[in-house]
Amino acid sequence: MNQVAQGIGKQRRAIQNRKGFPWLLMSPTLVVLVLLGLFPFVYAIRIAAFNISISKPYLPQLFVGLAQYKDLVRDANFINALRVTIIFTVEAVFIQFWLGLGIAMLFQRRILLKGLFRICILVPMVLTPVVVGLMWRFLLYPHAGAVTYYVGVLAKLLGLTAPQFLANPRLALQTLIFIDIWEWTPFMFLILNAGLSSQPPEPYEAAMMDGASKWFIWRTITMPLLRPSIMIALLMRTMDAFRTFDTIFVLTEGGPGNSTETLNIFLTHLGFKFFYTSRASAMALMMLAMIIAMSFAFIKILRKEEVIR
Amino acid sequence: MATTVRQKRARPRLLEWQVQHNWWVYLILAALSIASVLPFLWVVLTAFKDRLTAFSVPPTWIFKPSIESFVTLITFRRMHKFLLNSLIISVSATVLSVGIGTFAAYTLARFRFAGRDDVAFWILTNRMLPPVAVIIPMFMIFQTVHLLDTHIGLIILYTGMQLPFVVWMLRGYFEDIPRALEEAAWVDGDSWFAAFRKITLPLVTPAITATAIFVMILSWNEYAFALFITGPNSKTLPPTVVTFMVERSVEWNQLGAACIFIALPILIFVLFVQRYFVRGLTMGMMRQLEKGRQAE
Numbered sequence: 001m002n003q004v005a006q007g008i009g010k011q012r013r014a015i016q017n018r019k020g021f022p023w024l025l026m027s028p029t030l031v032v033l034v035l036l037g038l039f040p041f042v043y044a045i046r047i048a049a050f051n052i053s054i055s056k057p058y059l060p061q062l063f064v065g066l067a068q069y070k071d072l073v074r075d076a077n078f079i080n081a082l083r084v085t086i087i088f089t090v091e092a093v094f095i096q097f098w099l100g101l102g103i104a105m106l107f108q109r110r111i112l113l114k115g116l117f118r119i120c121i122l123v124p125m126v127l128t129p130v131v132v133g134l135m136w137r138f139l140l141y142p143h144a145g146a147v148t149y150y151v152g153v154l155a156k157l158l159g160l161t162a163p164q165f166l167a168n169p170r171l172a173l174q175t176l177i178f179i180d181i182w183e184w185t186p187f188m189f190l191i192l193n194a195g196l197s198s199q200p201p202e203p204y205e206a207a208m209m210d211g212a213s214k215w216f217i218w219r220t221i222t223m224p225l226l227r228p229s230i231m232i233a234l235l236m237r238t239m240d241a242f243r244t245f246d247t248i249f250v251l252t253e254g255g256p257g258n259s260t261e262t263l264n265i266f267l268t269h270l271g272f273k274f275f276y277t278s279r280a281s282a283m284a285l286m287m288l289a290m291i292i293a294m295s296f297a298f299i300k301i302l303r304k305e306e307v308i309r
Numbered sequence: 310m311a312t313t314v315r316q317k318r319a320r321p322r323l324l325e326w327q328v329q330h331n332w333w334v335y336l337i338l339a340a341l342s343i344a345s346v347l348p349f350l351w352v353v354l355t356a357f358k359d360r361l362t363a364f365s366v367p368p369t370w371i372f373k374p375s376i377e378s379f380v381t382l383i384t385f386r387r388m389h390k391f392l393l394n395s396l397i398i399s400v401s402a403t404v405l406s407v408g409i410g411t412f413a414a415y416t417l418a419r420f421r422f423a424g425r426d427d428v429a430f431w432i433l434t435n436r437m438l439p440p441v442a443v444i445i446p447m448f449m450i451f452q453t454v455h456l457l458d459t460h461i462g463l464i465i466l467y468t469g470m471q472l473p474f475v476v477w478m479l480r481g482y483f484e485d486i487p488r489a490l491e492e493a494a495w496v497d498g499d500s501w502f503a504a505f506r507k508i509t510l511p512l513v514t515p516a517i518t519a520t521a522i523f524v525m526i527l528s529w530n531e532y533a534f535a536l537f538i539t540g541p542n543s544k545t546l547p548p549t550v551v552t553f554m555v556e557r558s559v560e561w562n563q564l565g566a567a568c569i570f571i572a573l574p575i576l577i578f579v580l581f582v583q584r585y586f587v588r589g590l591t592m593g594m595m596r597q598l599e600k601g602r603q604a605e
Contacts, residue, residue, distance in 0.1 A: 022420040026428070029413035029472055036469030037435040040446035047446060054449065103341065106334055119580055120342030126579045127349060128530040130547040131572040134554065135352050138561055146351055146368045186345070243439035246532045250551055264441045271445045272537060284442035291437050 041288075048282035055275035068282035078283070080258055081266035084173060088262055089241040092180040096237060097230075099181065100188025107193050125186040133250030136179050140165045169259035172252055176260055179247060184240075188233050195229025196222070235298040239291065263287055349572070356565035363562035378566040386563070388549075388570060395545040398460055399528035402467035407521045409468070410475030411513075415505070417476065418483035429480070436473035440533040448537060458540035466534050471524045478523075482516040483509070522582055526575055546571045 023030075048068050050061045072078050103121065107114065124132065139147040142164060152162035165175040203221045212220075245264045248254070254261035254269065261269070267287065271280030355363050357374040382388040417429050447466065448457070456462035486509055494504035532547040539548065550567040553559065 019422075022416045022422045022425075025416040026413040028409040029432070029476060030428075032409065032465075032469050032472055033432060033435050036443075036447075036466065037438065040443050040450065041438075043446040043450065044442075047449070054452075106338065109331075109334060111334060111338070117338045117342055119583070120346050121338075122580070122583070123345050123349060123576065126576050128547065128572045128575065130530070130532045130551060131349075131352075131568045134550065134564060134568055135348055137554070138352065138355070138564065139348060144364050144366050149366060149368055182344070182348075239437070243441070245439075245441055246547075249532075250554075264439060267441050271448075277445060277449070280445050284439075284445055287439055287442050288437075291439065292434070295437055 044281040044285055047278050048285060050278050052278045053275045054277045064278075068279045069286065072279060072283055072286065077258060077261070077266060081261050081263045084258075084260060085242060085262040085264075087173065088177055088180070088244070089238060092177045092184070092241050093234065093237050095177075095181050096185045096188045097234065099185045100233070101192050103185070103189045104192040104196050107189075108196055121189065122186050124183045125190075127183075129183075129246035130250055132179065132183050133247040136247075137166070137251050140175065142167065166252055167256060169256045172256060172260045176248055176251060179251070180241065180244065183247070184237060188237060191229055191233040191236075192226065195226050199225050231298070231301060235295070238298075239295065242291065242294070243287075352565045352568050354565075355562055356569050358562050358565075360560055360562060363560070363565070378560075378562040381563055382566050382570070386553075388546075388567065391544055391546050391549045392570065394460070394543055395529060398463050398467065398543070398545055399525055401460075401464045402471060402528045403521050403525045405464065405468045406471040406475050406524055407517060410472050411479055411517060413472075414476045414479035415483050415509070418480045419488070429476075432473050432476050434473075435469075436477075440470070440531075444534065444537050447534075451538060457538060458542045460543045462538060463535065463543055463545070466538065467528045467531065470531075470534070471527060474527075475520055475524060478520045479513065479516060482513050486512050519582070522578070526579065529571075529575060 049063060049065060051059075051064050051068075052061055053059065107118070111117075127135075139145045142148060143152075148162070148165065155162045163171055166172050199222070203225070204217065207217050207221060243264055244262065245268075248260060248262060248265055249268070252260045254265040258266075263283075264287075267280055267283050270276045270283060354370075356378055357376070358369070358372055359375050359377050362369045362372050413432070417425060451457045451462055456465070490508050490512075491504045494508050495501075499507065530547065531545070532551075535545045536548045536551075539545065546567075550564070550571060553564050553567060
């Protein structure tokens with residue numbers, strides 16, 4: 001016994017004596033992340049303080065301080081992009097949450113073919129985002145797309161004009177939100193379903209013995225117990241919806257006009273269409289600040305939840 | 310004591326008090342399933358049509374299948390080249406990020422040292438960066454070091470992009486393995502590395518596999534970086550397929566076939582490893598919370 005303790009002690013001491021050892025093990029990861037995370041970040045701060053355009057390398061590079069940020073905040077297109085992003089994120093996440101919760105509640109029943117239903121419902125989420133974009137562009141193609149055609153027939157029967165899903169500036173954003181809901185409701189469902197399935201039976205047994213109503217049980221037991229899962233689902237979906245790029249870029253590229261131009265798309269246009277490199281960098285940093293602020297808020301809420309529990 | 314009793318009981322069916330086998334439940338689930346599957350099924354059908362039926366009005370449901378589109382993709386568009394690019398880049402990025410990340414995850418789980426939590430958090434913040442925000446400085450850096458349109462450039466980028474995920478996912482699993490197991494090996498005179506290789510690594514192999522699968526899928530699907538950083542040499546599948554659409558006449562049967570090229574391998578794969586996929590998505594956050602709940 002004494003020998004055992006000595007052996008462990010020896011090894012432990014040997015490892016702890018080498019103070020740099022943990023850092024040595026982590027060094028490859030840290031090097032990669034410094035090169036690809038920290039360095040670009042610092043570089044972006046530098047670029048944003050000048051007036052660089054990669055399409056005009058012959059122009060003298062002038063130090064402009066914070067002018068790029070100031071111009072950006074005054075830019076109507078930036079404000080529009082911010083508005084579009086917020087509408088897109090809030091509306092999509094809100095509907096996804098309630099739909100996902102509904103489906104997850106249905107899955108708590110004992111039903112036949114549960115596995116088959118689950119696999120089918122997961123399909124949209126598993127598809128490559130670019131493929132989702134292309135697919136819906138095909139389905140919603142004016143006149144000939146399958147969805148456009150059948151909706152057109154239906155509209156004719158009802159005496160309405162056929163909607164132009166992606167060409168109508170008013171409808172385009174709603175169409176994109178619909179596609180995002182189609183694609184990501186399964187994600188909400190998965191997390192909420194996992195949360196529901198792992199709830200302990202005791203509170204339910206007690207409530208049922210007291211003869212509580214279904215609605216009362218749902219409101220006072222199911223939802224409070226589900227809170228951590230809800231927070232995680234909302235956090236991850238909000239962050240992902242906020243930076244949706246692939247599907248929007250493939251489907252509308254921000255158009256028609258700038259009716260579906262989210263921050264990400266606007267940033268891409270600034271950087272790679274107009275080649276305002278410095279302004280794009282400034283904008284990237286502002287987006288980063290927004291995302292960090294958002295995640296801090298969420299983490300704070302999550303922590304508070306844990307304390308209360 | 311109470312916890313052991315709970316674990317022994319069968320998994321609770323929590324809403325069992327609700328009526329079973331309601332027809333409307335099946336109706337809703339069937340409708341949802343069809344709505345989820347039908348769009349992609351339509352694309353698959355289209356891929357087997359010829360040029361004219363692919364774009365007919367009204368849509369054709371019954372037709373003679375042809376593989377014309379797949380043949381054109383290989384012979385005329387040289388899709389196999391881009392498929393190979395995608396494979397090389399996503400496999401290399403997966404091996405690299407999982408290989409490097411495993412050690413970092415192990416370190417963060419096992420050793421106590423000053424600044425450990427700060428490092429862990431900093432690693433996580435790297436995941437918050439929206440890809441588009443990184444692209445502009447990255448584009449300029451790659452331009453200076455001549456890494457634009459190379460396989461290596463994209464591999465490095467994807468490795469960096471996936472590392473935070475790998476570290477956070479694996480850290481939770483390493484924390485679950487009792488330290489005593491490794492210490493037992495130390496007693497037998499094994500070095501630190503031998504104990505890690507013989508005891509700990511085999512225990513986390515399933516978790517590493519799951520993480521690798523997930524990283525592989527994310528790299529395979531990635532579009533934004535690939536769009537701006539690659540060119541004819543190193544283009545992966547997603548940006549390649551999107552370029553088909555901007556041509557003068559879009560041939561939807563070819564586009565459908567290309568979509569199958571990208572999506573079907575992943576689709577089949579994920580449906581087999583569903584369980585891991587869910588875990589990957591929540592990135593071990595659920596685990597942390599559950600652990601907190603158990604600790605109380």
